[in-house]
Amino acid sequence: MNKQITLQNLGLKDYKDTWDYQEQLFKEILDLKIRNRREDLELETPNYLLFVEHPHVYTLGKSGDFENLLVTEDYLKEIDATFYKINRGGDITYHGPGQIVGYPILDLENFFTDIHKYLRLLEEMVILTLKDYGITSERSKGETGVWLDVGTPFARKICAMGVRASRWVTMHGFALNVNTNLGYFDNMIPCGIKGKAVTSLNVELGVAEVNMNDVREKLLHHFLNLFEAELKG
Numbered sequence: 368m369n370k371q372i373t374l375q376n377l378g379l380k381d382y383k384d385t386w387d388y389q390e391q392l393f394k395e396i397l398d399l400k401i402r403n404r405r406e407d408l409e410l411e412t413p414n415y416l417l418f419v420e421h422p423h424v425y426t427l428g429k430s431g432d433f434e435n436l437l438v439t440e441d442y443l444k445e446i447d448a449t450f451y452k453i454n455r456g457g458d459i460t461y462h463g464p465g466q467i468v469g470y471p472i473l474d475l476e477n478f479f480t481d482i483h484k485y486l487r488l489l490e491e492m493v494i495l496t497l498k499d500y501g502i503t504s505e506r507s508k509g510e511t512g513v514w515l516d517v518g519t520p521f522a523r524k525i526c527a528m529g530v531r532a533s534r535w536v537t538m539h540g541f542a543l544n545v546n547t548n549l550g551y552f553d554n555m556i557p558c559g560i561k562g563k564a565v566t567s568l569n570v571e572l573g574v575a576e577v578n579m580n581d582v583r584e585k586l587l588h589h590f591l592n593l594f595e596a597e598l599k600g
Contacts, residue, residue, distance in 0.1 A: 368477045369411035372594070374587060377419040382426070382451060382462060385419055385470070392472045393538045400474065400534055412474040412536075416590065418583050419470070421462040423448035423551060428529050431458035435556040448551070455539035457511065457529030459555050465546030465567070467582055471590075475535040479597060482532055486511060488593045489541050493526045495589040496543075496582065502571050513543075515566060523564040525571070543586070545569065546576050 377385060396412050403410055425436060425448060435458055436450065443450055448463075462468055475485060490506055493513045497504045504525060507514045513526035526543045544567035552565045569577045 369413065369474075370477060370594075372414045372416050372471075372473070372591065375415060375417050376583070377417055379420045379422065379464065382421045382424040382449065385417070385421065386451070386453065389417070389470055389472060389538045393533075393536055396472065396474050396536045397534055400476075400536070412477065414474060414477060415470075415472040416587070417470040417472065418586075419468050420464055420466060420579075421468060423461075423463045425450045425459060425461050425555060426455075427452045427459045428455050428457035429453070430456065435459040436554070437556065438554045442554075446551075446554075448554075453539075455529040455531045457527070460527045460529065460542060461551050461555060462542055463547060463551055465544075465548065465569075465579075467543045467545055467579060467586065468540070469543075469586065469590075470540040471537055473537050475532070475537060478594060480535055482530075484597075485532075485537065486528065486530065488590075488597070489528055489530075490526075492586060492589040492593055493541065493543055495593075496585045497525070497568070499585050500568065500572060500577075502568070512541075515571070521564075523566040525566050525568070543568070543582070545579055545582050 392415055399410055399412050427433060440450060490513055494504050504513050504515050505517050507517045511528045512524055514522055514524050516522050526541055528541045530537055530539050546569045547567045549565055549567060
């Protein structure tokens with residue numbers, strides 16, 4: 368089994384182009400797994416972690432409600448944003464500049480076969496990264512992602528998550544608001560959850576801008592450490 372994870376930082380990249388690239392890597396891993404089983408081979412399957420920023424885009428998960436997008440597609444054109452209905456779990460999400468999006472494309476059979484554990488590890492990676500900045504965050508029961516001040520009138524989401532998996536191969540992932548323009552969230556009901564606010568790392572720290580490379584490095588550090596700990600455990 369291949370335990371190595373290849374990091375690719377794609378910079379600022381169009382959502383559809385990145386989605387197509389994810390699908391390509393996802394299919395390559397699936398095809399290799401199918402070949403292994405059909406031909407009784409033991410060829411190693413690769414694992415990837417893609418970091419990317421997207422131009423303004425709204426995406427709706429396969430179980431999402433289109434009514435959670437609160438503006439017309441004509442208005443989206445006015446604000447230079449696009450919209451896609453996609454094949455991940457979850458409802459509606461916004462991506463844009465200043466947000467770190469991570470797409471782990473992993474063969475979980477190289478690590479463990481538990482989607483719930485996988486999601487909890489992604490959440491823990493973000494929780495530990497925010498802790499490095501002195502911010503306490505947590506999970507909200509029944510709501511995937513990472514939140515602040517859960518159980519209070521000030522509950523707000525800082526990281527959204529939605530994944531797809533087939534034959535234990537994952538795609539899609541998480542979106543952490545770092546220097547994100549939060550005004551774009553006003554055009555939707557975030558993740559289909561009414562009455563909950565969103566926030567970003569720079570807002571919580573009270574600074575104009577947080578170094579994105581530093582945040583990516585911390586996310587990667589915790590991602591690799593958490594997976595390594597699971598393998599040792």
